[in-house]
Amino acid sequence: MKKFYITTAIDYPSAKPHLGHAYEKTVSDCIARWHRLWGEEVFFSTGTDEHGLKIQRKAKEAGKTPSQFVDEMSADFKKLCAEWDISFDRFIRTTDPDHEEVSKKIFQKVFDKGDIYLGEYEGLYCADCEQYYLEKDLVNGNCPVHGTKAELVREPSYFFRMSKYQKQLLEFFEKNPNFILPRARKAEIVNRVKEGLRDLSVSRTSFTWGVPLPNDPKHFLYVWFDALINYISAVDYPKGKFKKFWPADVHVIGTDISWFHCVIWPCMLFSAGIEPPKSVFIHGFIKLPSGKMSKSKGNVVDPLDLSQRFGSDSVRYFLLRDIPFGEDGIFEERLIAERHNSELANELGNLLNRVLVLIEKNCNGEIPQATTDSNLAVKLNLKKIQANMARFETHLALAEIMNFVKACNAFINEKEPWKLTGKSQQKVLYSSADALRMAAILLSPFIPNASKKMLDQLGVGSFGKSDLQFNKLRAGTKTKRGEVLFKKIEK
Numbered sequence: 001m002k003k004f005y006i007t008t009a010i011d012y013p014s015a016k017p018h019l020g021h022a023y024e025k026t027v028s029d030c031i032a033r034w035h036r037l038w039g040e041e042v043f044f045s046t047g048t049d050e051h052g053l054k055i056q057r058k059a060k061e062a063g064k065t066p067s068q069f070v071d072e073m074s075a076d077f078k079k080l081c082a083e084w085d086i087s088f089d090r091f092i093r094t095t096d097p098d099h100e101e102v103s104k105k106i107f108q109k110v111f112d113k114g115d116i117y118l119g120e121y122e123g124l125y126c127a128d129c130e131q132y133y134l135e136k137d138l139v140n141g142n143c144p145v146h147g148t149k150a151e152l153v154r155e156p157s158y159f160f161r162m163s164k165y166q167k168q169l170l171e172f173f174e175k176n177p178n179f180i181l182p183r184a185r186k187a188e189i190v191n192r193v194k195e196g197l198r199d200l201s202v203s204r205t206s207f208t209w210g211v212p213l214p215n216d217p218k219h220f221l222y223v224w225f226d227a228l229i230n231y232i233s234a235v236d237y238p239k240g241k242f243k244k245f246w247p248a249d250v251h252v253i254g255t256d257i258s259w260f261h262c263v264i265w266p267c268m269l270f271s272a273g274i275e276p277p278k279s280v281f282i283h284g285f286i287k288l289p290s291g292k293m294s295k296s297k298g299n300v301v302d303p304l305d306l307s308q309r310f311g312s313d314s315v316r317y318f319l320l321r322d323i324p325f326g327e328d329g330i331f332e333e334r335l336i337a338e339r340h341n342s343e344l345a346n347e348l349g350n351l352l353n354r355v356l357v358l359i360e361k362n363c364n365g366e367i368p369q370a371t372t373d374s375n376l377a378v379k380l381n382l383k384k385i386q387a388n389m390a391r392f393e394t395h396l397a398l399a400e401i402m403n404f405v406k407a408c409n410a411f412i413n414e415k416e417p418w419k420l421t422g423k424s425q426q427k428v429l430y431s432s433a434d435a436l437r438m439a440a441i442l443l444s445p446f447i448p449n450a451s452k453k454m455l456d457q458l459g460v461g462s463f464g465k466s467d468l469q470f471n472k473l474r475a476g477t478k479t480k481r482g483e484v485l486f487k488k489i490e491k
């Protein structure tokens, strides 16, 4: 059986989840579900990155211990997963004891390889980013991301000899053209690596909320060194699922953390003697028409509020349909409503309703005996949809599935089954119901709840890869027309 391992980045729970978190999880979930649909053995992990100075500070501000604080905050991210139908196999927290063990093990491996040395680090540090900045990258001495003043920090620190892996990394990029996706993102990273890799400070003494180094417990593992290791601890490195699922097929991440995933992570794995992941897919940001969302502007969209008001299927549908994966996207509530009304309600919901009403009226609510009209069946371009999904082009795959749904409505309009009788009428009704079944199955990775409801109403229970062909709808199946699937959203 083919395996597929997909991960999201793990989220830093210093604040509540925002729409960007929901977006990354939704796309990854859709891809995971797609691979499951085709019978692959899938492992999908997501989680929270819970160590470091910033968490330690935030907890203090909230009058809590770091442990209480991350328990509460990480629960919000789990809730997001539940509300948005994120079908993860593991929700990993970097405070999980098995993860901490693996982190120490990997550090030890890198240490034993001779790639760790004690030095001293002095630099301009942004606690919110958990990283040092070069003076030239600051804006008037302030962090370019947070706008807060970077602090001059000096501390003894263990360093990872990342410089040693520059050549190996460039060769790896060369041999693996799909390591950085979309490919358009690659050049910038390659050029930065060519400018030279500096050794990386991987321990801190400035906080205690973290993983202590096995060789020197006054030092705590730098948050990123710890966090990246989640991808192998999630699959129980070095045993069990790790053997089956590693290397990961894809890490799905945002542009702001591409350096950590495309450069630091493979160098760490080279040193530890572990194969790098097959690819890192860098998605864009979701923006408002007025620009970036930010806490200081007070325009951050709450994903839980959205899913409660619109339903998870409609918000998922909008994100997967409207935003080309890998590019920045614009978010507006108006756009969710437009997609919902024009495609989910008018096309898909309408198709379900009219097919079921016709079958009730003319066939006593039972699927008639017939085969699917080949002129309708050819309108489904399954090969194209598969190719789109293999390239993570959910928006194109979804457009193609919806083209087929439109073709089904057009087929009914053209054949006018209400004017037909006998075998010719049965053929049109069977074809429409069987086509709808196919559409509903193909939509299951995108809108899992609605897909299930559609299949329930068609009398179809569980399904798998072998159901992804026409004429699989059994004659005599009782249909169960239910509530209207997508009610129109009024302005």
Ligand SMILES: [Zn+2]
Residues within 6 Å of the ligand: 126, 127, 128, 129, 130, 143, 144, 145, 146, 147
């Ligand atoms: Zn910052």
